[in-house]
Each structure stands twice: as C-alpha cells, then as structure tokens.
Amino acid sequence: MTDSKDETETMEVDVLVIGGGTAGPMAAVKAKQANPALKVAVLEKANVKRSGAISMGMDGLNNAVIPGHATPEQYVKEITVANDGIVNQKTVMAYAQSSYDMINQLDEWGVKFEKDETGEYNVKKVHHMGTYVLPMPEGHHMKKILYRQLRRHRIQVINRYMATRLFNGPDGRIAGAMLLNSRTAETAVIRAKTIILCTGAAGRLGLPASGYLFGTYENPTNAGDGYSMAYHAGAELSGLECYQINPLIKDYNGPACAYVTGPLGGYTANATGDRFIECDYWSGQMMWEFHRELEGGKGPVFLKLDHLAEETVQEIETILHSNERPSRGRFHDSRSTNYREKMVEMHISEIGFCSGHSASGIWTDEHARTTVPGLYAAGDVGSVPHNYMLGAFVYGALAGEDAAAYCADNELPEIDAAEIARERARVLAPLERESGIPPHQIEYKLRRFVNDYLQPPKVTRKMEIGKERFDEIRADLGRMYAADPHELMRAAELQFILDCADMAAAASLYRTESRWGLYHHRVDHPEIDNENWFVHVQTKKGEDGMPVNFKREIDPYVVELDDEDKVAYQQLRVGSGQATS
Amino acid sequence: MTLSFDEAPDMTEIQARYASPDPAVRRVAIMDLIDAGEDEAGIGLAVSALSDADHSVRAEAASVLNEFQGDAVIGALLEALGDDDEGVREAAAESLAENKDAAAGPAILVRLEDEDPFIKAACLRAVRDLRLKESQGVALTALGHSDPRVRREAVGVLAYLRTEEVLMALMNAARKDADPNVRRVGVGSLIFSKTEQAADTVVHALGDDNWQVREEAAFIAGKVGEPSAVPALIEAMNDDYWQVRVKAAASLGMLKDPAAVAVLGQALSFNISNLRKEAAAALGEIASRDGLPFLEAASQDVDPDVRKVARWAIGRIEAA
Amino acid sequence: MPLASLSNSVPVEVNEEACIADKGCTVCVDVCPLDVLFIDEDKGKAFMKYDECWYCLPCEKDCPTNAITVSIPYLLR
Ligand SMILES: Cc1cc2nc3c(=O)[nH]c(=O)nc-3n(C[C@H](O)[C@H](O)[C@H](O)COP(=O)(O)OP(=O)(O)OC[C@H]3O[C@@H](n4cnc5c(N)ncnc54)[C@H](O)[C@@H]3O)c2cc1C
Numbered sequence A: 001m002t003d004s005k006d007e008t009e010t011m012e013v014d015v016l017v018i019g020g021g022t023a024g025p026m027a028a029v030k031a032k033q034a035n036p037a038l039k040v041a042v043l044e045k046a047n048v049k050r051s052g053a054i055s056m057g058m059d060g061l062n063n064a065v066i067p068g069h070a071t072p073e074q075y076v077k078e079i080t081v082a083n084d085g086i087v088n089q090k091t092v093m094a095y096a097q098s099s100y101d102m103i104n105q106l107d108e109w110g111v112k113f114e115k116d117e118t119g120e121y122n123v124k125k126v127h128h129m130g131t132y133v134l135p136m137p138e139g140h141h142m143k144k145i146l147y148r149q150l151r152r153h154r155i156q157v158i159n160r161y162m163a164t165r166l167f168n169g170p171d172g173r174i175a176g177a178m179l180l181n182s183r184t185a186e187t188a189v190i191r192a193k194t195i196i197l198c199t200g201a202a203g204r205l206g207l208p209a210s211g212y213l214f215g216t217y218e219n220p221t222n223a224g225d226g227y228s229m230a231y232h233a234g235a236e237l238s239g240l241e242c243y244q245i246n247p248l249i250k251d252y253n254g255p256a257c258a259y260v261t262g263p264l265g266g267y268t269a270n271a272t273g274d275r276f277i278e279c280d281y282w283s284g285q286m287m288w289e290f291h292r293e294l295e296g297g298k299g300p301v302f303l304k305l306d307h308l309a310e311e312t313v314q315e316i317e318t319i320l321h322s323n324e325r326p327s328r329g330r331f332h333d334s335r336s337t338n339y340r341e342k343m344v345e346m347h348i349s350e351i352g353f354c355s356g357h358s359a360s361g362i363w364t365d366e367h368a369r370t371t372v373p374g375l376y377a378a379g380d381v382g383s384v385p386h387n388y389m390l391g392a393f394v395y396g397a398l399a400g401e402d403a404a405a406y407c408a409d410n411e412l413p414e415i416d417a418a419e420i421a422r423e424r425a426r427v428l429a430p431l432e433r434e435s436g437i438p439p440h441q442i443e444y445k446l447r448r449f450v451n452d453y454l455q456p457p458k459v460t461r462k463m464e465i466g467k468e469r470f471d472e473i474r475a476d477l478g479r480m481y482a483a484d485p486h487e488l489m490r491a492a493e494l495q496f497i498l499d500c501a502d503m504a505a506a507a508s509l510y511r512t513e514s515r516w517g518l519y520h521h522r523v524d525h526p527e528i529d530n531e532n533w534f535v536h537v538q539t540k541k542g543e544d545g546m547p548v549n550f551k552r553e554i555d556p557y558v559v560e561l562d563d564e565d566k567v568a569y570q571q572l573r574v575g576s577g578q579a580t581s
Numbered sequence B: 001m002t003l004s005f006d007e008a009p010d011m012t013e014i015q016a017r018y019a020s021p022d023p024a025v026r027r028v029a030i031m032d033l034i035d036a037g038e039d040e041a042g043i044g045l046a047v048s049a050l051s052d053a054d055h056s057v058r059a060e061a062a063s064v065l066n067e068f069q070g071d072a073v074i075g076a077l078l079e080a081l082g083d084d085d086e087g088v089r090e091a092a093a094e095s096l097a098e099n100k101d102a103a104a105g106p107a108i109l110v111r112l113e114d115e116d117p118f119i120k121a122a123c124l125r126a127v128r129d130l131r132l133k134e135s136q137g138v139a140l141t142a143l144g145h146s147d148p149r150v151r152r153e154a155v156g157v158l159a160y161l162r163t164e165e166v167l168m169a170l171m172n173a174a175r176k177d178a179d180p181n182v183r184r185v186g187v188g189s190l191i192f193s194k195t196e197q198a199a200d201t202v203v204h205a206l207g208d209d210n211w212q213v214r215e216e217a218a219f220i221a222g223k224v225g226e227p228s229a230v231p232a233l234i235e236a237m238n239d240d241y242w243q244v245r246v247k248a249a250a251s252l253g254m255l256k257d258p259a260a261v262a263v264l265g266q267a268l269s270f271n272i273s274n275l276r277k278e279a280a281a282a283l284g285e286i287a288s289r290d291g292l293p294f295l296e297a298a299s300q301d302v303d304p305d306v307r308k309v310a311r312w313a314i315g316r317i318e319a320a
Numbered sequence C: 001m002p003l004a005s006l007s008n009s010v011p012v013e014v015n016e017e018a019c020i021a022d023k024g025c026t027v028c029v030d031v032c033p034l035d036v037l038f039i040d041e042d043k044g045k046a047f048m049k050y051d052e053c054w055y056c057l058p059c060e061k062d063c064p065t066n067a068i069t070v071s072i073p074y075l076l077r
C-alpha cells in the first residue's frame, strides 16, 4: 500500500467545502439551497458522520442571542469588552442578528434544545448582563442531523481525503485544492470556483501536560490545516497572538463545562472552595485570573459540585457523561473522583488557535470572505471572536450563500500544472524515502518547544529562541520518513503545525504590549498600550516564505460602548487589571 | 478512487446481502441504507426488515427509518411500537418522536387508541411537537390513565397546546397526581398562564412533599407573575433545600414586592454562595432602599460573584 | 536515520467474539476521526493500529454489537 498512484485525478465543482465538521455541512447545504444547480462538495479528512469538534454532540449553546433574553447590541458590547476592544464589530453583529434564525433552523431540523414544558426555549442565565446559554441535554444527535441534511440536499461527500494546499489562479483568485487520501496515499486535485475553509481550530499546537500528542482540548484531527493553507494561498490572518487557552479537567483535558454546571449551581473554586473569578465573560482576562489562582497559594483550581443535591449531581453526570466528552466518567472513575465527595482538580489547556473560544483566525468580513477572492473561512478557523458552535453554523451559512452568488459571476480559473506537480512531490516525499525521522517524533519535539518558548506568560528572548528551534525543525523536514499512508497524513499535518508555530511566534513578538489577560501576557511589555496597539495584528506570507506582520485599523464600531457600560464593566474588573499584576 | 458525483450505494448489492441467511449480514446491509438516497427501494427494504425474524435487524431498521420520510415510514414505525423486543420498540418510539411532519398526525392518533401503555405514551410523545388541535381530547383522557408514563406525556401534549381550556386539567395534575414527576411537569406547564388560579396552584405546589416539585414551583411563581404568590415565596425562603430557596429568591426579584426585602436580606448571610448571589440580585430588582444595608455588607462577600451582583444592585437602587 | 520499533499499550479493546467485521461491518473504522482503527482482513476483526486516540467514543457508541471498549490512554489516566 505504500505505492501511490502516478496520476493525479481531477474533479470540478462550483463550491468546495473543506472540512465537514460543524460549519462545513451548513455551508454546503446553504450554498445548495441558494442555487440547487451548483455542484457542491464537502471534503472531509475523517468521515462526516462523526467528524469535528461536535463529534459526539454538544452540551449547549454558549452564545444564543434570543429575543427577550438578550439583544444583538448587548451581545456585541459584551464581545467587544471581552476582547479588550479589538474586534470588527460588524462581523460580531452579523452573527448576533442571525443567531436566532439559525437556532430555529436547527430546531426544525430536529436538534433538541432545552425547552420548558410548553415548548419554549429554556434560556439560562449565567452572565449578568444578558442571558445567552441554551442547554442541549440531548445534544448527541447533532452530527446525525447534519448528515441527514447533506443526504437530503444531495451534496457530494468525499471522506478520508485531506486537503494539503490550495491553488490560486493566474489572477490570484482561488482555483482549487490538492487532496491526499489517508488510507491509500492517492492524490487528487479539485478545481473549484470557490472554496470554504471549515477546518476547525489549530488544536495540535501546544503539547498537553500529559505529553500525549492526541490528548488535546480540541479534536486533534484539526491540526491547524486551514490556517496554514490560507497562509500559503496568500490570505491575511488575524489575532494569532491571541491564543486559545481553556480551563479544563486536569490531565483528562476535557472542558470544565461551566455552562452545564453553572446553571445547576456548580462553580470554579480554589483550594478553600471559594469562587475567585472576577471577570464576567469567557476571555483572556478570565484565564489570567485562573492562571494566577492556579499558581498561587490558594491553588490549584477545582470544579466544585460537592455541595449539590444527589438529584442534581445525577443530572450533571447524565449530561456530562453522555454528550460532548462522554469518556469523562471513566476518567473520574480511574482516579476515584466522585463529584459528591471531592472537588475535581482543574488545569489550563495547551495553547492553540481558535476563534470559537478566543479570536485567532483567518481574517474574514461579515460575509465570511477572506482577502483572497473566492476563498471563504467559517467556524473556528475564521476570525470572528467567540463564535463557538452557533457561530460556526451562522458563518457557515453566510459563506455558503455568498459563495453561491460568487459562482454566478465567475469562471473556473486555470491551475498551473507545474504547481500541481510541485505540491504532489512535496506531499509524497516522506513516503518515498527509505528511512528517516518519523512524523510523530518531530511532532513531539516541535510541540514541546511550543510549550517551552511560546506559552504565556510570554518572554521576548524565549520566543526568539523558539523561532531558531523551529527553523532547525524546518530543516529536518527533508529527512522526514513516513512508513505508510497513515503516517503520511501525520507528516502533512506536522507541516501545518510548524507553520502555525512560526505564525504564533511572529505575531506574539510583533505586538509589543500586553492584552487579553493570559492570552497575550508579555512579561517584558506588561502594560496595555492603546495608543500604539489599539489595532488588529495581521499575518501574511512574506517574500521569503516566512510570516510578515502588519497593523490593521479597527473598523468604526457599529455599537458604541457608552460610558455607563464601560463603568459597569470596569466595576466588574476591580482589582484584576493585568497592568497591576 | 471515489471522486465522482454518483456514488450512492448500489441498491441491488444491498438487497443481495439482505437475502443472506445470516442475521448479522442482514443487519449490516440495513445499516448501509443510511448512505442510500431516499428512493422507494431503500424505504421498501427498511420497512420489510421491520418484520425480520431477528430482533437486532428489526431494531436497526427502526432506527434507519428515522432517515426516511413519508406515510409508509410512519405506518411501519407505528406498527413496530408493538414489537416483542424492547430495543425495537424504543428505536421506533425515538424515530417517531423526531418526526416533525404534521401529516403524520392522524395515523399516530389512531395508533394511540391502543391499550398498551408503552404505545400510548410513545404516540402522545410523537404528537406533542405537532401541536394538533385534535390531540387535545385524547390527551385529556390519557391524564386519567393508570400508568404515570402515559400521564406524563399527556401533560406534555396539553402544555404544548397552551390553551386556556386545558388549564384546569394541568392544574389538577400539578396538585393531585400521585406521581411526583407528573406533578413537577404539571407545575412547569403553568408557565404560560398569567392567571390567579395558576398562581394558587403554584402556591399549593410550594408545599409539596417532593423538593423538586417545590423547586419547580418556586421557579414558575415568578414567571406566572401574580403578586398573590409573594407570601408563600417568602415562606419558601425557609425551605429545607437551598435549591428551593434560590429559585424562590429569583421569583421574589421578579415580583418586585418590597415585603420580601427582609427575608432576602437575611439570605445574604446563608453559607451557600449561590443563594447569596440570587438574593443580592433580587434585592437589586426590587430596588428598595431598605435593601441597601444588606447589600453594603454583601459587597465585601468572600465570593466575587456575590460582590459583583451586590455592587450592581446598589447601583440600581441608587439610580432609582 | 535508522529506525527502531517501540510497543505501546492502546486504549481501544475489541471483543473479537462480538465483532462482526467479517459480516461486512466497518462502522468503527468509518467513524473514528483519527483513522486509527482497522480491520484485520485475516481474522475479520477490528483492531486499533495506531496509539493516537482522542477517547471521544464514536467507535464504542456506534458499534452495533457493543464490541468496543475504550479506556483513557495510559499517560492520562
Ligand atoms: C471539547 C469541546 C467542547 C465544546 N463545547 C462547546 C459548547 O458546549 N457549546 C458551544 O457552542 N461550543 C462548544 N465548543 C466549540 C464548538 O464545538 C466549535 O466552535 C465548533 O464546533 C467549530 O466548528 P468548525 O466547523 O469550525 O470545526 P469542526 O467542527 O472541528 O470541523 C472541522 C473539520 O475539518 C476537518 N478537517 C480538518 N483539516 C482538514 C483537511 N486538511 N482536509 C479535510 N478536512 C479537514 C476535520 O476532520 C473536522 O471534521 C466546544 C469545543 C470543544 C473542542
């Protein structure tokens, strides 16, 4: 099986969706609904039936903007404050305005949201300012429902092929993608008028504390593929210094599920069993407080449920051990942790890129367009902050609809045959070598360096050394050896991870201030500097193939923060400003 | 290589596998229908598999039928509710519960006449989301059924209809049903009614033996929004379960009666921080200056959430 | 560079008596996001080939005969 086909097959479509997790299926369905005559295909590295972050389902919506509970304006304000002002509000507003319609669409498709006895959505209050949490105690049907829609809309699904690079046409427009089969090492080219990247987070950037390569917070299939592919296609990326770091169950590396346990009375506590988080919204600031407590005298940090009633604990167990990350009960059993008796030890995750939880992504506007014509990005890989699952659906839909319209006005661009041949050779090289370094060894080393040199608190000199180490690893790529097609897939992923590491280092060094709490805490530039850095930091591929950074102005706000809001929020942040820490 | 636009699985190949004497092979063949388009042949095969001799094949058919639509599918699933095998029955019930097509209503209502409590409950659940006028009568009758599963689903059907006509029946369930789960759901169903009668029932439920019924009642009292519930809620602030007290505090905040200030103020010194937080928020909602001394103290609470809410509440009272 | 092999204990265990891969089932192999499960063609049974598991459980939940047990990978346990 180590022998791959000589020829490279070609197929032509109007809309190619790369990644069939959450945003992807929605993008495909909406493109097809917008124009049923279009050829729409979903390319998926795994199998659309169970792929992506929502593989086993989801516990709920964290950011539902439902009339009567929250307004789009209120939501935009919260997200603006949670991101220390660095947001393109128009994109957040586009999400907020479509969020309710999307919930109804999903409800109609059969997604089971929590409802009261009369069938109205049962929105839970977790935050003080607006109410955004809508649980899905039976959220395990999510992927089944998406697959049903793909079938009903007769969308072409291509499983077990990964995209490795995108191709541009002669005028720079997007023109297609190179594919690699993870079982046979066959390659193929898809020509497309539009491509929608829905490849999820960069989940394999940092190394989990356990040292297990695949014990990540994110679904480890999402290695950062889309970030790297967009970069090589010439697209602009944004906020890559604003890492994703999440609170989680120590070692298990699964989410702490504040949104599930919170409404039922559970909370994050320190060793004395007291709450300590001042900050209101999920943000780098919150992570900073978490980190400080973790390392402080009252640390570490715990999930406290041992004060709840037996019936409530049972309810929590049913939800947490059946949706989202169902192996969690097994983990607790092996450590004899019973929610009734012991608080659960927590920790923070390895670093990654993700706009679902923070703000790092491929730069897009409010139609999910990137800076490359014909190329779109939606979901965790896009740049709309705090988008989570519902945002992935909304932006998938926006991308699908806009891509359908784009197809009507544009022809299929040509792809340079020499470029295809070069890419094919690059991808297959590790399989053609007789011997060398296996991808998992290189990956381990790379990700350990990411932890050593890039993990916040960030230190300038350390990050510079990190870059040198990454250069050395780049030189090792010429000796990478894959024993079979499966390892070849890992080899391709490793190169995505390396690109992400370079981009993370470059963007972090560029922004010489501290912002977003722990996400970008620079020890040697500890102050926030609004005069020089109230801007987006963008990343692009430079002439020499390495990242270049530049500033992008913040678009005028569509919702001004009035003084009252600012004061209200400042009050909530008393004593927790990072500048004073 | 599978890069083409026509790769729906080959139906004749699946049918051939289904002809196997080995039930495991037949089962795998039925599983593969999930990738098939919605054509007649696929539906026909799945429907006929519902009468397979092997129960695991029948169960597989019941769940794969969830992927298909139409009268034949609904009819077959309704039939399968009476299967000898529990796995088959449950798979069929689940598939039916997910149906959103109102056209299936009449067939489900006919099947509902069956005496088997499992079938009755499953059919009630299946019509609930369809919100059919015609289901009101049967659901009212089903409220008198001896099996609590049937009564529970009947309450669901009536609550989804949200008509004032069924209010009496729902209040009855909330007050008198023998099963605490049905009582709890009954109380919960009153959320749509803003009447004094509903409030009376909620007050009654605040004295229920079961704490989860009381908790639901304490929660619903605020939503019903009738001031007559205030004294009972004030009393509920002494419930043995802090969970009930938390919900009572929230409802007192929604009803905004200054009479509750004292009991809420006292709650600010209970040892459960969730309760302190809710009590502080309720004092902010009521916005009476009498709450200020309690809130001043709470703004120094050990719990940051309590401090934050207390400060917010103080701000509100001072702005009022 | 020369290569050596190193064995790992893997988190997925398949009950070969229950597994019906020989009857045409490939469910677990299909649903694994990391593509680490394979069918042993000689035995007609599924097995875990690579120690790269997210302990996410679709393989176990979707297996029609409950043949699969996933444990937490040893390094995390
Ligand atoms: C453990 C966990 C818990 C969460 N809990 C919640 C919650 O409770 N509520 C909430 O709202 N959000 C939650 N989120 C966030 C939410 O799940 C994500 O924001 C959302 O699902 C992202 O969707 P996506 O489409 O961007 O990515 P995914 O759904 O991850 O899809 C990416 C897809 O791309 C495929 N892919 C990757 N690379 C390639 C390639 N090169 N070629 C082809 N295909 C490729 C992958 O296989 C995958 O299927 C959670 C996330 C995690 C990880």
Ligand code: SF4
Pocket: C014, C018, C019, C020, C021, C025, C026, C027, C028, C029, C045, C046, C062, C063, C064, C065, C066, C067, C068
């Ligand atoms: S899903 Fe179960 S029965 Fe099917 S191949 Fe895997 S282990 Fe065997």
Ligand code: SF4
Pocket: C012, C031, C032, C033, C034, C035, C036, C037, C052, C053, C054, C055, C056, C057, C058, C059, C060, C070
């Ligand atoms: S638990 Fe998840 S990653 Fe592990 S083998 Fe099963 S499906 Fe694959």
